[in-house]
Structure formats: structure tokens, C-alpha cells
Amino acid sequence: MAADGDGARPRTNQADLGALIAQLKASYGERASTSLAVREQHAQGFSFHDIRPADVVVMAKTEAEVADIVVAAAKYSAPVIAYGTGTSIEGQLAALEGGVCINTAEMNSILSVNAEDMDVTVEPGVTRKQLNEHLRDTGLFFPVDPGADASIGGMAATRASGTNAVRYGTMRENVLGLRVVLADGRVIHTGGRARKSAAGYDLTRLFVGSEGTLGVITAITLRLYGIPEAISSAVVQFDDMEGAVNAVIATIQWGIPIARIEFIDEVQMDAINRYSKLNYGLKPTLFLEFHGSTSGVTEQTTRMGEICDEFGGGDFQWTTDAEESRRLWQARHDVAFACVALRPGSQAMATDVCVPISRLAECVLETRKDIDAEGVVAPIVGHVGDGNFHVAFLIGPDDREGDLIIANRINKKLVERAIAMGGTSTGEHGVGQGKMAYMDLEHGEALDVMRTVKIALDPNNIMNPGKIFTI
């Protein structure tokens, strides 16, 4: 997808840029890099947007350094783009107007674990796997799992979620507080360690999901959960999509506290079978996971089996065997690789929407029709407990431009359909550049309120400009 032409000019003139780079090199030495390879590597993420490198990439080690870099950039009105692990999907990392990329990967300390309060405070470069590894001996874990081993800072900035949001919520529900460097270099804290508060505006949730456009996140306090005593996994296949979705609706209405409920369509099941050497039927399928006490998990699983049976689910296979579960979920986690293996040399372009669950079957089926009408292969998987699903378009290697045109055409219909159904243009990938065109349709006048907030907090528009909306 081509970047927005209007944003293509560098913001800062050459003389100012030279002065800024000289200042950063003087302060940070080799940690301030102008190498094209380094700059390009920081500018793309997992997106198909044009690579638009920043003018300089700085590896920050502390919050004070982040503030210092922001102040330096602000002095020359140069844009600031924060970088975690580079796993964002919608072109969030492109430096559309040049400027400074702040890599926070080395800000990866776990600042404090409060086991009694079940919270943790981390620097933004800590990744979710690193965090859970660190927590293992405490009996606690952090549940939000977007698939990629993303940084917690990036996950907060994108309002990430993933497979188990249906039970544990998204970053919106699980960030208790933040520290943020603002566009003028001020450092603030938001929220705190109390589980709830009615003390003023919810700035925490204003920054969560703001995709670096309001400030750079330098610390995150997160809710943790007890590692469940027992876990069971199940797979059940349906003759049609409606049966699978109706089973999901019934599950949620029954209040079964299911931890994961993933839908995989027949195209993706084919890909999974081939890639993970499994032997499932090529049917709409639910992958399920239950967390709880030993007897609680048995009860949940049994009841879910009954529900699936009622809605035409086939043989309900479940297990509490850790190795068997691991293999099952590994197959689910490998869907991106499995997709790409359908057409060697291609890359997967993922899009996501989220709709009220009563509209999910219709939304998926109409999208499947669009895909089939275009004659392309594009598996659909979804975190269906939330009404959230993804389409993975295979791009390249033979006709990358043509593939992108088709993918974007289907994507446009999909997003407009989701919004018309009372849903949203993105459940978890964020807006970046890729969903900007739909913000007006989704938000109407409220988009202007977002702009007003942005301009108030970042009047020179230096924080990740050209993302979410243009000013």
C-alpha cells in the first residue's frame, strides 16, 4: 500500500536536521545511527506500507534519555517515532516526514513485581515472553497475547489483545498505569497501582491505543493473574459457520469463563493440516481453551461439549494433556506461516475487524464470498468470543502490486461492512496508516475531537505524525 503522498515531505530542513543529528551523536555516540540499513529496519514492521526511514535511530536506555531525545527533536520540530520490536501491522512505524526513531528495546527492565497485588511495572522494551518467563516462579502470568513476541510498550500503544482477550481483556483493561514522555519533554505518570480510581480523567486509556501520537510510553504497570490450576483444550468442527458462531454466542451467554475460543475457516484448516502435519477435516473449526480448577475445567469443557453438540458440532475432542495442548495451540499460532506456505515466497498481509457477535457469521460469510469472487486464497481466523477476526491475504511473489490491489479492495469492503454492522475497522491491529481512510466513517464528528486532543497535547505534531488521522 502506498504511503499518503501528502506526508511524503521531510519536516525538518537539512541544516536543522544536521544540527539535530550532531546533537544526538554527541550525546549517544554509536547508539545514534544514521545507517540506511538500520533506519530501514526500524521503519516497516509487519506492514506492506512503503518503507519510510527516519533520519536517525537512537537506542535509548532510560526514560531521561527518551525525554532528552524528544526535547532535542522538538527543538527542530522533527518527528519522533517510538519503536519496540517492529511487529506492528498497519504501518505505524513509517517515518512519513523523517525525524527520530527511538528504539526502546534496551529499556527492558522489569522494574517491580508486586505478587500480593498481582501487578508488575516494566519498561517499554520488555517483551511479553520475557515478562512471563520472569514471572514464572511467582505463580502469576500476564495473559495478553497478540501472537508475536511484541514489546509491552508497543502493545500498550496499539491497544493489543489476542487469543485470550475473551477472558482476560485487552491492553485497555490490563494497563493500570503508565509513564509517558510528552511532546514537550515533560514526563508524567497516569493511573497508579489501585485496581480502580474515580480521580479525574482516564489519561491511561487515552494513551493506550494512541499509537505513539501523544507521547512515548516509558513504563507500564500491568495487572497479572494467577496461573490456572488446570487447563484443558478442545477442538470441534462444524458443518457450517453459523453453527460454530451460535455455539460461541451460547457459550458467552452461559457465562462459561472460556479462556480462548478461536475460529478457523476451512481454507485455514487446509493450510494448518499441510503446515503442521495434522489431519483435521476441512470444516469451520473452533479451537478452545479452558482455565480454572481441575473440576471447574472439567465442568466448563463438558458444558461446552453439550453446547457444541446442540449447534451441530461434530466429535468434541478435548484434553488436559499439556503436550497435546501445546501441539494444538502451536498449530494455531503458526497460522501465519501456514498461510504463507500455501504459496511459497509470498508474505501474509493481515487485516482485522471486530463486530457485534450476532453479526459475525454474516460478516465472515460475506467476506468469504468477496474473497472467492476475486479468486484469491485468503484464510480467515478469528478471536470469535470477541467478534474479532482476521483475513490473511497472500502477497507475492509473482505479482505483488496486483495482489495488494485485490487485497485492499476486499479489505475496503470488509471494513465498511464491519462498521455498517456496528463494529470497528480494527479490533486489535490499530489504525496506523492502513485504517486511516475509515476513521471518518467509523467516528464521524468524534474524529475531530481526537484531532483536538492531539493538537492540544502535541501542537507541533511531532509525535508519530500521519498516523490514525492527518492534522
Place this chain on the structure above:
Amino acid sequence: MAADGDGARPRTNQADLGALIAQLKASYGERASTSLAVREQHAQGFSFHDIRPADVVVMAKTEAEVADIVVAAAKYSAPVIAYGTGTSIEGQLAALEGGVCINTAEMNSILSVNAEDMDVTVEPGVTRKQLNEHLRDTGLFFPVDPGADASIGGMAATRASGTNAVRYGTMRENVLGLRVVLADGRVIHTGGRARKSAAGYDLTRLFVGSEGTLGVITAITLRLYGIPEAISSAVVQFDDMEGAVNAVIATIQWGIPIARIEFIDEVQMDAINRYSKLNYGLKPTLFLEFHGSTSGVTEQTTRMGEICDEFGGGDFQWTTDAEESRRLWQARHDVAFACVALRPGSQAMATDVCVPISRLAECVLETRKDIDAEGVVAPIVGHVGDGNFHVAFLIGPDDREGDLIIANRINKKLVERAIAMGGTSTGEHGVGQGKMAYMDLEHGEALDVMRTVKIALDPNNIMNPGKIFTI
């Protein structure tokens, strides 16, 4: 508590005020009232702040009317205060600079119930009891329960919660979307019906808890939950506060999905025994409620009994009998009346803080010491699963001013202690006027960010001015 002197001047000159009132009377006839009795009745809520009536109270019936009234007020820079049921506690309703009070009580339609999606959209004047009555046949309910039969609009504006937030969350977690009339009369919608979204700034949560200072909420979309198959209630008494709190911590860490876990101190138990004609020991006590399947509730209750036993809890009495449960929780709900009955003719001034749960016992015990040192009677009850507790000070009838001075002295120490412990000045009552003095201590520089957002969205400061912070 006296109102802030600086805010005591009327904002609008007499001529403009006359014109504004004439316009409102012309449009709304008898629904626009300037009667002192009506105006005073709308200006106090459950607070001890001075009664500061608006100049005119208008009963609005539609969103379009709210917008029209706001536009009229804006024309004369007159303040706008939204009113739901008048149950706010921290002086949120006082018209410190005069202006227009918009009563939304007649905007009480339930606009749509989506049973499959487990959401509902309501007008702001719908009360929580009205909503749950309406939902009864659907098998769904709305869990947030602040005690009073508050309006949903007021609950959203105050970020209310209550006894079962530990399981179901607060208004922060349960509002999916809003419609809001802004200070310039524009009407926006925020959020939507999707369970999650990563599409831009989280304006929903910016308005939730903003206490009418950013706009008037005209519709609210809420998450609903299935009415649990089984409910059990339990009471357990401890020799000391620490045992009770440690049992709570263990419960949460074990992941027991407890629905209510209420702490009641020995002073309040005495009040409850007298008022509700019960016969509990005068000890730190937990009231508990479990929701789930029949076997799930039995398992939760049994395990909780074991935990309480481990931490020195006495006889663990539990029941699934609806009538017995009702009597128990009625006693809990009547704590305010029970308090007041300790000193006939007095009124209860309630304050609330929320701290990380590991600090809860210490915070409560130090507060109890402060209360005892002042020689006053002030029961403590708390939603301890969240680390949230209330102190009820008895004010009057003999020395109202003296009682308020003592209450505010203890309150100040309590709030400063809670903030020093990493907690918050208010878990669920909001800031209003009562907690304004602590905002700087709690938020530091972030308070200026709140002000910046406020000024950007309401440059003439007409929306409930003088609450949360001064401009």
C-alpha cells in the same frame, strides 16, 4: 465543607442571564424552572458541600433538547450542570458559578437490548434498578451496583462501581460506547458495540469519569452478563483485620471468581446488628457472594472456606437460600442507615479511597487509629477485593460544623496515606469538589494534561466548572 470561594461569583451577567432564562422558558415552558426549591433540590446530591443552585433547571426529554440547551448556555457563557438522580457524594452538582442544570431524569428510555450480543443502549436517566427490571426476562443483567439507585448517565460520568466490581469491573470496563453533547453543542458518538477496538483514541473512557466537565452524556451502551445459574452467600468473622485482608489476597490470587467480597469493621458490625436486628460478633467481618454454576459455586465457596480457615476466620456460614442471602445483603446495603442510627439526627458523610491490596490492612488500621484518636464514631466498610474502602463520618445534629472539621481532618490524612501507598484519593465517588485539593498530589504534572484536554474541548469552561480541578 465550604465551597471554593473563588468559584462563588456568578459567571453570567444579569442581562444575559435574563435573556438565557427567557429563551429556555420560551422553548421548554414549565420544564424550565427558576423556583428556588427546585434549583436547590438539584444542587446538592448526597454531599456536605454548600448548596449552590443553578439559575434555572430544565427537564430535557431528548438529546436534541440537551444540545439546544447547551448551545443556549454557550451563547451566554453560562455553565451547564447535568443531573441524573442526585446521588453523587463529592459535591459534583453544585452550580458554583450559576448557570443551567439539565435534569435528564425523563430521558429514561431503554433504546435497544441486544440479547445475543449482551449489550444494551440506554438514555442517561435510566436507573440501574429500572434497567435490571427491564432485562429480567432476557436472562441478562447489568452488574455495576453503587448502592444508590443511580442513573446510568451519572454512573458513567462518575466512573461508579460498587460491591461486585471485583468480578464484573466498574463503569470503566462496562461502558462500550457513548453519545455526548459537547460544550459547543456538537453531538458525537464514541466507541460502539464491538467488544474491543483499536481504532483511535479511547474517547469513551475519556468521558467516563469526567464528571460532566467535558460534555453531557445522552446515551450509553453497556455490557451485560448472564444471570448466574447459582448464587451463594457467606459470612466469616476474623479476630483481626490482617487475617481478613490476607484471606482476600489469597482468594484473588487463587483466581476464585468471587462476585462480592465486602469488609465490615467491628464498629460497623455493631451498627448493623442494632439496625438490622442481627446478632453477629463485633469483629472484622467479610460478606461474600459467589456466582456460577451450581457445582462451581459450591466449589468456590468450599475453597473460600478453606482459605478463611487458614487465615484465622471463624465459623464459615454459607447459604444458597435466596431469602437468607437477601437478608444478609440487605444488611450490607443498609450500612448508611445503620451508621446514622448510631446517632439519631445525624447524617453520614462518606469518603472513599482505594489502595493496592497489600497495603489495605495497614491503611484501614491507621485510619481506625486516627478516628479513635479524634474520639468520633466512624464505621469502615470496603469493597476489599479491589482495595477500596469507605469511612462514614457522622455529622450533626448537635455540632455540625465541628463534626465536619474533624471529618475533614481525618479524611485528609486518609487520602494522603492512600496516595502515599500507591493508591488513589477516590476509588468510586469521584472528585467533585471534595477531592480537588488532592489532585495535584495524586497526579502531579498529569493534572496539567487533564487541564489541557479540558480547555481544548471546553475553551469557555462552561461544562460543570470548578469540579475535578480549577482552570
